[in-house]
Amino acid sequence: MPRVDGKVCIVTGAASGIGAATRALLRDEGATVIGFDRNAAGQSDELLWTVDVSDQEAVSSAVARVAERYGRIDVLVNNAGIPGPKKPSHEVTLEEFEHVFGVNVRGTWLCTKYVVPHMLEAGRGSIVNMSSMYGLVGNSLIPTYHATKGAIRLLTKADAATYATRGVRVNSVHPGSIDTGSKTSVRADTSEAAQEYNRRTLASIPLGHRGEPIDIAYGVLYLASDESRYMTGSELVIDGGYTAI
Numbered sequence: 066m067p068r069v070d071g072k073v074c075i076v077t078g079a080a081s082g083i084g085a086a087t088r089a090l091l092r093d094e095g096a097t098v099i100g101f102d103r104n105a106a107g108q109s110d111e112l113l114w115t116v117d118v119s120d121q122e123a124v125s126s127a128v129a130r131v132a133e134r135y136g137r138i139d140v141l142v143n144n145a146g147i148p149g150p151k152k153p154s155h156e157v158t159l160e161e162f163e164h165v166f167g168v169n170v171r172g173t174w175l176c177t178k179y180v181v182p183h184m185l186e187a188g189r190g191s192i193v194n195m196s197s198m199y200g201l202v203g204n205s206l207i208p209t210y211h212a213t214k215g216a217i218r219l220l221t222k223a224d225a226a227t228y229a230t231r232g233v234r235v236n237s238v239h240p241g242s243i244d245t246g247s248k249t250s251v252r253a254d255t256s257e258a259a260q261e262y263n264r265r266t267l268a269s270i271p272l273g274h275r276g277e278p279i280d281i282a283y284g285v286l287y288l289a290s291d292e293s294r295y296m297t298g299s300e301l302v303i304d305g306g307y308t309a310i
Contacts, residue, residue, distance in 0.1 A: 067095030068290045073135045075128070077101045077118050077176060078145030080108065082245035083195070086278035087142055087285045094286060099131050101145070101176075118145045118172030128179040137187050140289045141180045143173040143217075144195040149210040151259060157209055169213035170220070177224060181233065189232040193288045194221045196237040198304040206262045218300065225298030234297040236288045241304025242266050242275045271306030 074091050078084035079100025092098045101116035101124075116127045132138055149165030150157050173194055184190025199207075200214030218237050225235040254260070267275065284301050287293050302308055 067093075068286060068292065069140070070095030072096040072139040072289070073131070073137055074098045074140035074142065074289065075101060075131060075138060075176070075180065076142040076144055077116070077172065078195075079113060080104050083240065083243065083278045083281045084142075084144040086282040087144060090279065090282040090286055091140070091142075091289060094290075096140070096289075097135060101127060103145075118143075118176055119167040121175055124172075124175040125179050128176070128183075132183050138180050138183045138190065139187075140191050140193070141176060141184075142193045142195070142285055142289070143176050144285075145169075145172050146195060146213070147210075149207055149213070151207050151254060151256075153205075154208045162209055165209045166213055166216075169210070170216045173217055173220065177220075177235075181224075181228065184233045185228070185231050187232075190234070191289050191293070192221075192224065192233065192235040193285050194218075194235065194237045196221070196239050196300070198239050198241045198302065198308050200237070200239055201300070201302065201308055204262075204266075206259065221300075222298045229297050234288075234293070236293070236296055236299045236301060238281060238284050238288065239300055239302040239304065239308075240276065240281045241302075241307045242270065243278060243281060244275050245278055266307075269307055269310065270304070271310060274305065276303065276305060 074096045076088045079088045080102035088098045088100050100113040103117040105113045105115040117123050146169045150161045196217045197214040199211040200218040221237040284303050
């Protein structure tokens, strides 16, 4: 039997990279998957909707639409995120700071805010929040991104403790360096600082290579499925061993 057969899932940031791989895998494993992405316009998939997760009205409306159409929401994958400015904290502008926190943290919180009532009504549900290995350890170059991923890690634990008695599980996934193909990633940056950062990161991965989106998608699938029914507030680290040394 497919591992998430019959479940209704929302995946944010679903148009590319980890979100697209996760959406495809959940669908292949039997779920109905609605993707939210601010860059969904122009794509032919009727279950990939244009939603800016940092916009409260957009999130509220989209979640209500899913619940009305399918009658429930079983799984929420808060994957949408941006890297933020590649510069030290003292050079980051207020606008840049608010933008990256708006997408990464407010977006995760807003989607949770509007999905949770449907899960509480059903007495069950799984929320998977996309943090990062940099939600566990620090590094240079993109401190605001790291700060958002640390915030997501602890929001996960707080929500896990809050909703556990009512059947809703909340866990975080912590990817390492993943080849997503994004043009905004540090790996696509040709600056000397970014290239040095990339060299140091790759040299620190015990498995010796970067991961692929599907590596993260399989972790999300496990947390979305009933196989992980005794897990909540946990951190699933998929980083090639980066945080082990």
